[in-house]
Amino acid sequence: MTSNMTGTMESQMRSEPPMIQMLTPEGDRIESGEYDGFAAELSDDDLRGFYRDMVLVRRVDAEGNALQRQGQLGLWAPLLGQEAAQIGMGRALRAQDFVFPTYREHGLAWCRGVAPETLLGMYRGQNHGGWDPQEHRFHTYTIVIGSQALHATGYAMGIGLDGDVGTGDRDRDAISVACFGDGATSQGDVSEALTFAGAFHAPVLFFCQNNQWAISEPTSVQTPVPLYTRGQGFGVPGLRVDGNDIIAMYAVARASADNVRSGAGPMLLEAFTYRMGAHTTADDPTKYRDAALDEEWKAKDPIVRLRRYLEKHTDTPADFFADVDTAADELAARIREACVSMETPPVEEIFDSVFVEPHPLIEEERAEYLAYLDSFAESEGAH
């Protein structure tokens, strides 16, 4: 009986799942049929722009780590290794799209115009967010795993209700992007998001960055089958892309976004990548993973790969790379300066904007607490 019953499944599990790659780790282009059109649209300048983006966000990331070590941040969640996945996706989106990130989306934040300093502020404990999601069309970082997948889906349902999908007007048709990790796929909320997306044919692009780890757990703890297949039983087709290959990431993200935008329904993109650093600055990966694996993935570094391409196959001048590094240094200095000079917010902020309209208990507690603080000031004054 097994043949009929588990046939598809077994073949799916046994064979290597198809992964779309357009740029080899050695920096050479490979053909990819239907996606080549989108890659062809990319000028060498565009690619240099991608390179610059990746280097800069990697530097932001390094600075985040350093500032945490110096006690300037409470925590930092590094994106190291996921630059291509995020910049590729970020640059494939249009202004009217709306991204719902996790806590590690510094590359996407970059593309959506959220200043790195703002991200640092949140990790410093100044606040829990600090940017206007509507201004950037980039929602707040979401820490509770998987929650944002539903928000993205609801937003996409709203796009549908507004009729802003499938009109053919590229400045009007919009999508939402639901970002989540490999670990997050196990959360009920992510599955419910697939359910609603499928049921309402919502223009949402599920963007799973499979960085192989959920803190210490390898993806095999979450699933025995490739994650790009997760949506199939919900009516959400999936693709796996080499997440360390920015050309493939961009091209497939563009193709997928356009497909969703056209009204074809939701899709799931699995970016197959690697968390090269620790989960967060509080984590110690040596406890649970092999240095050999880290080395293996180091050879697939997304930035090195694009640099090789630029060096081998374009006439990018050598000082371009030096300039980018200088820009990175400047950026690093700027955000370090911004970080250390952040002032602790006034205590009143605790009581602010819990609600839009006033709440008497909060007002009462605010008044009492401020009076209490004042009593110290007074008694100190009295001394």
Add this chain to the structure above:
Amino acid sequence: MTSNMTGTMESQMRSEPPMIQMLTPEGDRIESGEYDGFAAELSDDDLRGFYRDMVLVRRVDAEGNALQRQGQLGLWAPLLGQEAAQIGMGRALRAQDFVFPTYREHGLAWCRGVAPETLLGMYRGQNHGGWDPQEHRFHTYTIVIGSQALHATGYAMGIGLDGDVGTGDRDRDAISVACFGDGATSQGDVSEALTFAGAFHAPVLFFCQNNQWAISEPTSVQTPVPLYTRGQGFGVPGLRVDGNDIIAMYAVARASADNVRSGAGPMLLEAFTYRMGAHTTADDPTKYRDAALDEEWKAKDPIVRLRRYLEKHTDTPADFFADVDTAADELAARIREACVSMETPPVEEIFDSVFVEPHPLIEEERAEYLAYLDSFAESEGAH
């Protein structure tokens, strides 16, 4: 790009999904390749047994409706139309298996030896359960949609930990059965159950009775693709069976249960059936569904179908059917009698078995409330 990207999905959605059927609505056997072996094991007596089971549980069900109308029950959830799905599954299981039901599993309860009166007691409001799950290897009815899928999965993980799977010993190897409806598939808990089952290769058989309705919502509200595909992206292969065909139900359930029992991992069985009655006695299906559809499914009635087969293709004597009807009448009388003579439980039960070990607040509340009740008795006595 759509071809590559959504090809499988589209074909899956467009073509009629494969459904295993072995007995036509007209009562004729059709071949089914790999499952015929299990059907062949069924003697005519076995089939008559199935017929009897189905008629009796249908009568239990009718009695449930009637007793509710008479005010004897607070509510009843009819299984009308799902007899073959449940008896087929129930008879395919072995003593050591463990079933985790919803609130509509009267046919499975029957197979697991839970007295119909006990089910009535719960719907009467005597209690919330009333049987020992271990005695019947049949868990309590679960009302919160989807919860029990996780319990079944955890139980199956326990089977795995005990090594009671894949040993080849048919009296030892066990499975658990997670029952749920089409609507339930949308709940995060059901997806998480698929996740854990896949990740732990747990011997759980997911048994989805797709009766086309979740109260007033047709299955299309839950999913754009057939439900038997739901598990694929979790590593849980699926099959769709004609749930009104008891031969196919039994054969495929046997095959699937044996497969899971052998250590092949979890599976999902979708019984394609129809809720011929109301959702519960509190429901009014005329508000939301076409009488024509009801008629269409009436022609596929599972009991009529098997009766036709027995009449056409076996030498079942006419008085067999009459005897079954008499047995049904007797059963109905018995449970009616049992129901109306149920005594209201003593008030102390409210405070009983909240915990195994005592809880002082509950003891205090018990004492206070009983004293309060006594005060009435006293004051009444005083008059």
Add this chain to the structure above:
Amino acid sequence: MAALPLSKAITAGLRKAMDDDPKVLLIGEDIGKLGGVFRVTEGLQKDFGEQRVIDAPLAESGIVGTSIGMAVRGYKPVIEVQFDAFIFPAYDQIVTQLAKLTNRTHGAENMPIVIRVPYGGGIGSPEHHSESPETVFAHHAGLKIISPSNAHDAYWMIQEAIASPDPIMFFEPKRRYWLRGEVDESDPGLDPFSARVVREGSDVTLVTYGPLVPTGMDVAAAAAEEGTSVELIDLRGLNPIDFDTIEASVRKTGRLVVAHEAPVFLGLGSEIAARITERCFYHLEAPVLRVGGFHTPYPGSKLEHHYLPDLDRIIDGIDRALAY
């Protein structure tokens, strides 16, 4: 408007809110053709279409989570949860997302979402259909909670909830759905967070809300016959709680009994008792007494009349307060 059952007053309020604001939409299980299991949304899908009265997949977390996303897009979703205990699968989205997004975004994002929850017992239902979970939501900052006890309030408070830019949980006393009352369409009366003194009295204050307000009226009437003057307060707002109105009453009566169907242990009564004792320490002639559900699971319906505070138990509470 003629006298309406409480449930139909909500229907009328929903209809009015949908007429007034095209961004208002309803989402929930079985709220379309069926009109909801309590028929509160009856007729609305027919009139407003499937895009504004949305039958959702059977997943409460999904309903709340997608509603949050729709709110980000500018919509004002009104969610129907089918029964009290079925809100728990959505607990996480409610308390970690819905309740906190305004704060997380420093007010840049509003969450004008209403969650309608039919609650309470007394209708002979099986498990999970009779609970009163308001307390656990009230404890979390970021949610406002209101509960009407009559048709007029139901009609207005649902509209005020929908108009609010803040997330509001709207607890509907399901066993009073059929209770008829006049609705004055011209005047909402009190704002939804103010408690109402339903009946003035001088001996003892009785605070309750939702399904027990009619019971409280019977209690006050019965007590009056025995010569006890009960001041009955209908809380209406469960978070914030209008402590000023309670305090004013207790300063007058010196005694307070709080009654609710929710368990006494850590029920709203505990907060009211604690805070009113603080505010009225020198005015209280007796400790604040509470009458409510037991610290047990809600029992089978054959026993629920023991669990639910009724006229006798509340009068017993009042007698105990007066005995001090």
Add this chain to the structure above:
Amino acid sequence: MAALPLSKAITAGLRKAMDDDPKVLLIGEDIGKLGGVFRVTEGLQKDFGEQRVIDAPLAESGIVGTSIGMAVRGYKPVIEVQFDAFIFPAYDQIVTQLAKLTNRTHGAENMPIVIRVPYGGGIGSPEHHSESPETVFAHHAGLKIISPSNAHDAYWMIQEAIASPDPIMFFEPKRRYWLRGEVDESDPGLDPFSARVVREGSDVTLVTYGPLVPTGMDVAAAAAEEGTSVELIDLRGLNPIDFDTIEASVRKTGRLVVAHEAPVFLGLGSEIAARITERCFYHLEAPVLRVGGFHTPYPGSKLEHHYLPDLDRIIDGIDRALAY
């Protein structure tokens, strides 16, 4: 045993329980090789194997729900929830299933499951990592809740929790994980639901639990210097609460302050205030005062010292109580 950090006392307790009973297993996120984000399960997978120390998929409802199923199969799962607020996705399984199955089956089914929850603030974490959600679980019948404040209790109480046939939520004061204390392996001392009088006093009773017990000790010491004699009680059991011990103390001191990190509004302090006021109405010289979190989301870590009750705020509460 030498002095152990509180976290390692839990590790030792877990190890002992696993040695004693082969049905005990641990399940949670990152508890295997990593040993949990707080290293509480460090070394246990190595010693007991992957079948008894189970790294689970990232799904809290799944972890609790499958643990229930394993309990039905005869196992005794001990769940680690990674941080306080990540328990909410499991809320439904905890309150509608775990808490109720014993009752639903009239005791035929036991639920010997322990849920370990590191809780509370003060460690400079981002959102969701510093909350104190004990109240919302305490309100539901069917769960027992305990919280140790020192290494000795941590060692014993985790074992007692595991040995219990009832579901126990075990709240671990995460900012005290590194607090060292002697563990007496020969004598557990009080049962886990009894409160402990940590320091006797006569002017005012201070009740607290978990992370604030060390703070309470500082408070008592500081107050003593100012001439105020504080009786400090460590609650230990959060449900049931040992009201007898508190009552006895308050009958002596006449004043009670309750402190916890959880929000004051509907926190455990509200129930303690209400019940002790009932029990000690004629003994109280002042209303029961509460010091705790605000009715706001837990703030960013730069502001958390304002949110968390500290020595000064608790002393202020004591002063206010004494001022009556």
